[in-house]
Amino acid sequence: MNFEPTEDRRMLADTLNRFVSEQYGFETRNAIAYGDVGMAPALWSQFAELGAIGALFSEADGGFGGAGFDIAVVFEALGRGLVVEPFLGALLVGRALAAAGSEAQKALLAELIDGSQIGALAHDEPGNHYELGRVATRAKREGDGWTLSGAKAVVVQGDNADLLLVSARTSGEIDSEDGISLFLVPGDAAGVTRRGMGRMDGGRVAEITFEQVQLGADALLGEEGRGFATLELTVGTGVLALCAEALGAMEIAKRDTLEYLQTRKQFGVAIGSFQALQHRMADLLLEIEQSRSAVINAAAALDADRVTRERALSAAKYTIGRIGALVAEESIQMHGGIGMTWELPLSHYAKRLVMIDHELGDEDHHLARFMALGREDAE
CATH class of the missing domain: 1.10.540.10 (Acyl-CoA dehydrogenase/oxidase, N-terminal domain)
Structure with missing residues (x-):
């Protein structure tokens, strides 16, 4: 290929x-x-x-x-x-x-x-830990429509969104993959309360509550109670996007660190001439190339069968989580104390790399998921 x-x-x-x-x-x-x-x-x-x-x-x-x-x-x-x-x-x-x-x-x-509407996925809930099938928000049939009640947490750009894609349970137990439905909800609908806040790495998130929000029949996306497959497919594209975003951030952290090693002098010579730092930088370059391979593999598998696709995505997210933290730590350490300062772009790249690990499942979650999918495939 x-x-x-x-x-x-x-x-x-x-x-x-x-x-x-x-x-x-x-x-x-x-x-x-x-x-x-x-x-x-x-x-x-x-x-x-x-x-x-x-x-x-x-x-x-x-x-x-x-x-x-x-x-x-x-x-x-x-x-x-x-x-x-x-x-x-x-x-x-x-x-x-x-x-x-x-x-x-x-x-x-x-x-x-065309950018005239801003969308946001409202799925994560207070107290959940990346479990895609755990949904407590409820939607009940009311005549030809629905009544939606519940709460969502850490909705990225949720306070700016014109259109919310909301997961809600229409049947089944709280942690069952069956019974999850997806709804399209206007951000300014009656009964929707949004509390926005800044993220530590920049941008906005929101806590959103739904109090007896009245929705028409046309708000239901797909089949009632069968939204998990769509949700999994959708989140998978988001995992790929975050992995690629992290790769871009790593490339800039690498570039800036190399430039610093080549220009910062100690004892009259560039610190990049010190063998210990050369070894650390070489290791970092190899790790970033491994990240690129993982992203390429995930991108290539996006249209494959479910298990192949999801394993490739979880493998990439685990790899990005581990290496992203390593790049952040090593780049800052090779910059010395200046690496932590607000004025230096590197500190902001480091924060973003750490935060990407916690979006749509961290490395521990995706390692466990990768192994579970492997067992599922073997059966």
Whole structure:
């Protein structure tokens, strides 16, 4: 199999990298990331005009990409600039719409792709630990519609979202994969309360409560009680996106550390000439290449059968979690005390790498999942 990027993907990567470099500099990024809104609507529109959102979806869904490698190209470029705009939400909500939506629901894809609507996945709940099938939020039939009640935690860009994709239990036990349904809920619907807050690595998250939210029959996405498969498929694309984003962040941490080793002098010579630091940097380069291989493997497996796909995704997320923490620690240590300062971009890349490990399942969760899927395949 040829893993070389196509000409179109190279052009997309070049365009995004150039735009991020020119328009999303470090000071600009921090002003956006730690501001009250946690994103820049004007830049979000420009990203959409460049085709960065459209590249995440197939032509049939109104985009011009949609393959695993297209997702990886976009998010690696975003990771290089620590972009905080709501790409992940657009990907998650859009892929769920594409997989299970009715024709009327799929019409919403156009608004996600052109950036006029912001989407967010509201699945994680207070007290849960990455268990995809554990859902306590409830939806009950009321006439032709539904009544939704419950709470969701750490919803990325949840306070800015126009459209929420909400998982809710319509039957079954709290930790059963059966009985989970997915609903499309307007962010400003009556009974929806959002409490936004800043993330330590920039951007925004929200705690969202649903108090007797009245929904029409058209709010149900896919079949009642059979939303787990769509949820798993959707979250899988998000795992790939986060792994690619981490890879982009690692590349910049590596670049900046190499530059520091080549310019910082001690005893009259560059510290990069010290053998101990050379060995540590060589080990780091090998680990980052291993991360790239894991991302490539996950991107290639995105359209494979379920077990192959999910094992490749969990393997990549475990690898990224382990190596991301290593890159953050080693890069800071080789910079010395300056590596921890707010003014140095490296500290922000390190924070993002650590936080990516905790999104959509940390390395411990995905290692256990990888092993469980292997046993399942053997049976």
